[in-house]
Amino acid sequence: MRTEEIDVAVIGGGPAGLAAAISAKDSGANSVVVLDRNNWLGGILPQCIHDGFGVEETGESMTGPEYAERYISMAEKKGITFMRETMVLSFDKNRVITAVNHDEVYRIKAKAVVLAMGCREKTRWSAGIPGDRPSGVFTAGVAQAFINLYNIMPGRNVVVLGSGDVGLIMARRLKLEGANVLGVVEILPYASGLLRNIVQCLEDYDIPLYLNHTVINIEGRGRLKSVTIAQVDHDMNIIPESEKKIPCDTLLLSLGLIPENELTKNAGIEIDDRTGGPIVDQCFETTAPGVFACGNCLQVYDTVDVLAMGAKNTGKHAGKYVFAQGSKEKKREFLPVKPGDGIRYILPQRITKAGLIDFTFRVDKPYQTAVFSLSAIPTQDDTRQEIYKKTLRWATPATMERVTIDISDETLKSMGYLEGSING
Amino acid sequence: MTLIFLQQMKNFHVAVIGGGVIGSAIAWELAKYKVDVVVFEKGCDVASGTSKANSGVVHSGINSPPGSLKARFCVEGNKMMQSLADELGFSLKWIGKYVIAKNEEERKELEDLKKNGVQNGVPGLEIQEGSEVKKREPYVSCHAGLWVPTAGILLPYEFTITLAENAAINNVKFCLETEVIGLKKQNNSFLIHTNRGDFQSELLVNAAGLNCREIVSMLEKPDFQVYPCRGEYVVLDKNVSNLTTSMIYPVPVKKLGVLGVHITPTIDGNILLGPSAEFIDDSEDRRTTREMMRLLIEEAKEILPMLPERAIINAYAGIRCKLASRKNGGWADFRIEESKETTGLINLLGIESPGLTAAPAIAREVTRLISQYITLNQKKNFKVRKRGKRFSEMSSIEQSNMIKRDKRWGRVVCRCEQVSEMEIINALSNPLGAQTLSAVKYRCRAGMGRCQGGFCTQHIVRIMEEEFHKNVREITLHSADSYLFYGRTREIKQ
Numbered sequence: 001m002r003t004e005e006i007d008v009a010v011i012g013g014g015p016a017g018l019a020a021a022i023s024a025k026d027s028g029a030n031s032v033v034v035l036d037r038n039n040w041l042g043g044i045l046p047q048c049i050h051d052g053f054g055v056e057e058t059g060e061s062m063t064g065p066e067y068a069e070r071y072i073s074m075a076e077k078k079g080i081t082f083m084r085e086t087m088v089l090s091f092d093k094n095r096v097i098t099a100v101n102h103d104e105v106y107r108i109k110a111k112a113v114v115l116a117m118g119c120r121e122k123t124r125w126s127a128g129i130p131g132d133r134p135s136g137v138f139t140a141g142v143a144q145a146f147i148n149l150y151n152i153m154p155g156r157n158v159v160v161l162g163s164g165d166v167g168l169i170m171a172r173r174l175k176l177e178g179a180n181v182l183g184v185v186e187i188l189p190y191a192s193g194l195l196r197n198i199v200q201c202l203e204d205y206d207i208p209l210y211l212n213h214t215v216i217n218i219e220g221r222g223r224l225k226s227v228t229i230a231q232v233d234h235d236m237n238i239i240p241e242s243e244k245k246i247p248c249d250t251l252l253l254s255l256g257l258i259p260e261n262e263l264t265k266n267a268g269i270e271i272d273d274r275t276g277g278p279i280v281d282q283c284f285e286t287t288a289p290g291v292f293a294c295g296n297c298l299q300v301y302d303t304v305d306v307l308a309m310g311a312k313n314t315g316k317h318a319g320k321y322v323f324a325q326g327s328k329e330k331k332r333e334f335l336p337v338k339p340g341d342g343i344r345y346i347l348p349q350r351i352t353k354a355g356l357i358d359f360t361f362r363v364d365k366p367y368q369t370a371v372f373s374l375s376a377i378p379t380q381d382d383t384r385q386e387i388y389k390k391t392l393r394w395a396t397p398a399t400m401e402r403v404t405i406d407i408s409d410e411t412l413k414s415m416g417y418l419e420g421s422i423n424g
Numbered sequence: 425m426t427l428i429f430l431q432q433m434k435n436f437h438v439a440v441i442g443g444g445v446i447g448s449a450i451a452w453e454l455a456k457y458k459v460d461v462v463v464f465e466k467g468c469d470v471a472s473g474t475s476k477a478n479s480g481v482v483h484s485g486i487n488s489p490p491g492s493l494k495a496r497f498c499v500e501g502n503k504m505m506q507s508l509a510d511e512l513g514f515s516l517k518w519i520g521k522y523v524i525a526k527n528e529e530e531r532k533e534l535e536d537l538k539k540n541g542v543q544n545g546v547p548g549l550e551i552q553e554g555s556e557v558k559k560r561e562p563y564v565s566c567h568a569g570l571w572v573p574t575a576g577i578l579l580p581y582e583f584t585i586t587l588a589e590n591a592a593i594n595n596v597k598f599c600l601e602t603e604v605i606g607l608k609k610q611n612n613s614f615l616i617h618t619n620r621g622d623f624q625s626e627l628l629v630n631a632a633g634l635n636c637r638e639i640v641s642m643l644e645k646p647d648f649q650v651y652p653c654r655g656e657y658v659v660l661d662k663n664v665s666n667l668t669t670s671m672i673y674p675v676p677v678k679k680l681g682v683l684g685v686h687i688t689p690t691i692d693g694n695i696l697l698g699p700s701a702e703f704i705d706d707s708e709d710r711r712t713t714r715e716m717m718r719l720l721i722e723e724a725k726e727i728l729p730m731l732p733e734r735a736i737i738n739a740y741a742g743i744r745c746k747l748a749s750r751k752n753g754g755w756a757d758f759r760i761e762e763s764k765e766t767t768g769l770i771n772l773l774g775i776e777s778p779g780l781t782a783a784p785a786i787a788r789e790v791t792r793l794i795s796q797y798i799t800l801n802q803k804k805n806f807k808v809r810k811r812g813k814r815f816s817e818m819s820s821i822e823q824s825n826m827i828k829r830d831k832r833w834g835r836v837v838c839r840c841e842q843v844s845e846m847e848i849i850n851a852l853s854n855p856l857g858a859q860t861l862s863a864v865k866y867r868c869r870a871g872m873g874r875c876q877g878g879f880c881t882q883h884i885v886r887i888m889e890e891e892f893h894k895n896v897r898e899i900t901l902h903s904a905d906s907y908l909f910y911g912r913t914r915e916i917k918q
Contacts, residue, residue: 001824037879087836098820102831105824120875125738130712133740135901135908145882146909152885152896153910176915221708222905249910262840262874378764 003107006031007322008315009097011088011263012116014043016295018071019308020114020315025078027319033081033108035088035099036413041075042068043118044141047148050169052196056305091267093288094205112290112318115264115278116311119296122255124218127161131217135222140166140254144173153177155250159227160184161215163191163198164398165302167254172201174252181263183208184250185215185229187236190366192398194302215251216243224249259297267291274345275299281334281350282357284314285321289332292318299347299360313358335412342370342422344397351418354409358402361420366396370422374405378416387411387418436460436597437798439616439625441639443467444475445580446775447631449756449787455594457791457800461864462625463588463596464618466603466635469858469866470904471584473633475780476857476866477710477742479688479696480583482516482576483778486523486541487676493758494594495544495814497782497789502574504784513811514578514586515691521575521671522557524566524727530675534561534570541572548573563667563730575671579691580780581866585854587783592855593807600858607642609766610896611792627797629790630771634707634745637773644765648773651746652707653754655699656716659738660731662693667728674727678862685723692869694736697724699742703750712739747774752879758782760789770798790864814868816842835882838872848887859892862902 007029010017013036025032040046043316045053055061062070069131075082086101097108121139138146138154140336144166146152158179160167163186175181176377184191184202189212202209210229217228231242259276269354270279270287277298285292293305294314301307334350339361346361363370372395374388388405411418438454440447443465454461467473482505488495509516517576525531531551538549550571557569592598599620606617608630616623630639640646672687688696697720717739727732747756759773770793772786779786791800815833826846827834835845849868852859861877864870864884871877871884885908888894899908 001820037836085835087842089836089842100823100827100834100836102834103825104827104834105820107820113520116753120878123737123876125735125736125876128714128736128739129713130717130739132711135906139878142878142881146885147913150882150885153913153915154908155910183520216714221710222903223907287646 001105001107003109005040005109006033007110008112008114008318009030009095009108009110010034010114010116011091011097012036012043012118012295012297013038013041013082013084014116014118014295015045015071015304016069016118016297016311017114017116017310018068018075019045019311020116020292020294020318021080022071022075022078023312023315024112024114024319025080027316029112029319029322031081034075035083035086035097037085038089039085041072041082041084047141047145048169049148050173050323053304056303057308062275088263091263093267093269093291095290112292114314114318115286115291115293115297116295117260117263117297117302119257119259122253122258124253127147127214127253127255127406129215129218132220134222134224135216135219136220136249137218137251137253140170140252143250143252144170147177148175153388155178156180157182158250158252159215159246159248160252160254162254162256163193164254164256165197167252168193168201170195170254171207172205172250175205175207179250181205181207182246183210185210185213187212187214187232190396194398214238218251219245223249226340227251239345257296257300259300261297264293264297272345272349275347279349280347281352282348282355283317283352284310284348285317290321292321299400301344302398306400306402310358310360335407335414336417338417338419340419340421342367343420346420351407351412354403354407354412356406359420360400360402362397362400363392363395363422364394364397367392367394367422369393370395372401372403372420374418374420376411376414376416376418378414384419431876434621434623435621436462436534436625438462438627438629438794439464439614439623440629440631442631442635443470443588443600443785444631444633445471445584445587446772446786447629447778448584448591449783450629450631450790451591451596451598452587452647453747453784453787453791454794455596456806458803458805459798459800461591461596463598464602464604464616465598465600467563468601468860468900469863470588470598470600470856471581471702471713471866472902474742474745474776475584475633476581477657478580478581478655478738478777478780479686479699480577480690481671481688481780482578483781484521484541484546484572484574485544485778486537486546486570486572488544488778490540490543492559493760494778497758497760497785498778499545500785501778501782504576505576505781508784509578511808511810512586512590514583516576516578517806518574518576518768519670519689521572521673522561522566522569523572523673523675524557524563524564524569525675527567531568534568546572546574552753561668561670561672563728564672565729566727575693577671579687582811583780585866589855590807590809591807594803598856600856604639604642607639609643609768612768613770614768627768627770627794630769630773631775632877633775634743636745636771639773640763643769644763648747648759650774651754652704652709653744653746654702654704654741655700655775656712656720656741657696657698657739657746658717658736659690659740660695660697660735661737663757664695664735665689665693667695667730672727685720687727689720692872694737694915697721701754703746703754704743704754707743710741710743712741715867720865724852738876744776745774746776758786760786762793771795815844815847837887838870838873838880840875840879841869843868843870845883845887848884852888852892859888860900860902860906861872861908
């Protein structure tokens with residue numbers, strides 16, 4: 001067993017981890033180590049061979065591997081250490097990480113930790129799809145890995161469930177590889193992926209989109225033989241007599257992503273049930289001092305650009321924390337931020353210092369026009385003081401909103417909470 | 425490797441048809457003696473049928489009618505389990521069971537159950553008031569509960585695999601993917617016609633589970649019917665495991681002779697809800713249904729109101745081999761007997777619950793029956809393949825030592841269950857020759873966690889290709905036709 005002492009440990013070498021590591025190094029941290037469970041860096045990016053990455057950030061549209069390469073070279077130049085094929089088994093609130101690879105079991109004592117573990121895909125059972133349990137049912141990301149990293153074709157006649165970006169991209173990918181893509185099935189009345197993907201993946205490739213439909217049964221004892229789809233009403237109830245059997249040999253599930261926080265939970269760090277990620281303050285610090293979070297394990301982002309911007313901030317704070325230690329161990333007072341009407345979640349969930357704060361949030365349903373307001377609500381009474389207002393157009397749960405709000409010292413000391421809500 | 429055996433040896437003393445828990449337990453028991461034994465299993469691994477799709481409960485014996493074979497073999501098997509687990513190393517936990525009564529009427533049924541249990545020789549039974557039950561199980565509300573301390577849990581697939589692999593290393597031949605399609609009695613031996621060639625054996629043990637009647641009908645006219653009865657289960661996330669420490673069963677539903685919907689913790693910290701009980705026509709119909717999944721959660725919520733809605737991480741179904749139809753009450757005793765018509769044929773019919781618990785005792789009984797035909801001399805060097813510690817169960821020092829021995833221990837390829845590459849390799853190197861994805865899953869747990877194979881599948885496939893030289897087109901999930909992939913991308917098909 002080997003013990004190491006370092007400044008900043010970053011768990012996860014995907015786009016969030018890489019951006020945070022670089023930023024931490026730039027903020028003055030000396031030893032920055034990135035631990036990743038794969039033998040490649042970039043996380044999910046190497047298998048995302050389509051382009052569209054980095055447009056907002058750099059003006060250039062790159063493929064996943066290109067975007068990853070950019071950050072990897074930057075990180076290498078800065079002297080960041082990588083531990084590949086290394087699995088973090090656990091870490092505790094004292095920032096001691098237990099990790100393992102081909103060489104050793106490591107106990108890494110870090111002055112600051114950045115959580116960048118990313119997310120996992122929702123499985124068939126999150127949607128509770130009954131029926132047989134044949135082979136041929138894949139989550140979209142796994143199918144993508146097999147095609148793009150291993151040159152393995154998962155199947156020939158494909159149905160995709162879920163019109164999120166991963167599902168749309170994979171529908172096109174499979175068609176390009178010669179598969180017969182029978183359609184994309186979506187339970188909502190609208191597709192949940194980015195508009196550009198709906199056009200460039202479905203419309204451009206003549207792949208049918210079945211809105212207001214879902215898969216209600218899976219058939220096949222060995223390999224998948226067919227799926228049964230049915231129409232649903234406004235309340236997501238199955239409309240009887242609308243069932244239709246689609247013969248196929250592959251079902252791709254694109255049901256959504258879940259932030260990967262096993263390590264976080266086991267460390268006793270508080271999780272926000274609405275985001276699935278840790279509760280953080282405006283510095284991205286979790287409820288454990290010196291432990292920061294960024295990327296998809298904090299909240300599921302829509303684009304890597306916005307994710308990287310957030311991760312850079314996280315890295316900066318983690319880097320600064322290394323030097324400000326000692327003074328940080330006191331009990332921190334905070335102002336809670338809560339989601340109100342119309343808001344699914346809002347981040348950060350705590351404010352510990354006044355100033356300009358970047359908030360991210362998602363609405364709970366589509367709005368053509370919606371007025372977002374952040375109000376301060378004191379503990380003594382129910383009076384609300386609106387401190388920020390913004391009109392949103394075409395807000396949907398699939399689009400993360402970002403606003404920068406100036407929180408004053410006065411508001412911070414008001415001893416109540418802040419609430420983000422939609423009015424009208 | 426299997427092919428070489430087939431060429432070398434085709435004559436056996438005992439042929440066991442069926443590699444489920446019963447067939448495997450019998451094979452293991454017989455492996456202690458100097459007899460040539462073969463096991464024919466039509467699936468790609470042992471425990472392909474009912475043996476893997478049940479609750480994994482080691483029953484106490486309180487439910488079976490006194491004097492029945494079910495009662496006798498359940499209590500006997502129960503008593504044998506701990507020493508078996510000590511010897512072979514499979515997981516076993518005596519978590520106990522509460523049978524709970526909602527009202528005074530049901531409480532009377534608890535008293536009947538207790539009486540029944542005492543008659544069967546079940547120790548430690550105690551009826552407790554609802555308040556006392558609550559002390560041990562704070563999330564359970566009931567009027568009264570029958571505490572059954574000798575009820576336990578194990579992993580039915582692990583148990584079966586352990587028995588089978590131990591039999592295999594003691595020279596029992598396992599022929600997987602081998603289906604018996606014809607039988608003939610000729611002089612003093614049986615001619616066994618399979619899809620992989622012909623064999624001969626002095627004695628035949630019919631442990632074919634749901635196919636037991638087909639086997640009998642190859643030799644004689646069966647005097648029984650099989651009524652498949654499907655049981656659906658849902659598996660709950662480990663994060664609800666704090667809701668109960670012991671098994672919680674409602675008072676048995678008398679009409680069908682089947683236990684009602686149960687709450688069963690598993691060895692690895694999940695909770696099982698189920699089984700349902702539905703008589704079906706097709707003995708291979710293991711579909712789960714939306715209605716049953718919903719019903720299981722609903723009924724469980726009546727017992728554990730704190731159960732969250734979104735706790736399901738998996739669902740499966742198993743089929744019971746019943747000898748009594750629904751309208752006849754659905755209850756029939758085990759039939760463990762030599763055929764009266766065909767000498768040398770030993771039949772195990774209708775082995776449903778408590779079959780798993782009864783397995784070691786049934787195996788002893790079958791061995792006794794066999795000893796009437798063949799002299800059984802004990803082997804001197806009986807080997808034991810004890811289940812080793814999983815990587816995730818080791819201390820950091822132990823892990824470090826294993827990595828020094830072989831660096832493949834250090835590469836963790838299943839994130840959710842922390843399974844290392846070496847464990848995958850060991851699983852694929854099993855003495856039975858089972859090499860499906862499920863064979864890996866059931867031996868080392870890779871793929872059984874929250875992400876359900878999202879991360880590890882690509883690594884298992886890589887290991888199968890690199891270390892075991894499997895062609896991607898040959899990789900299957902569980903059965904011969906459950907191929908995982910179509911082939912390589914951009915391949916030209918001949």
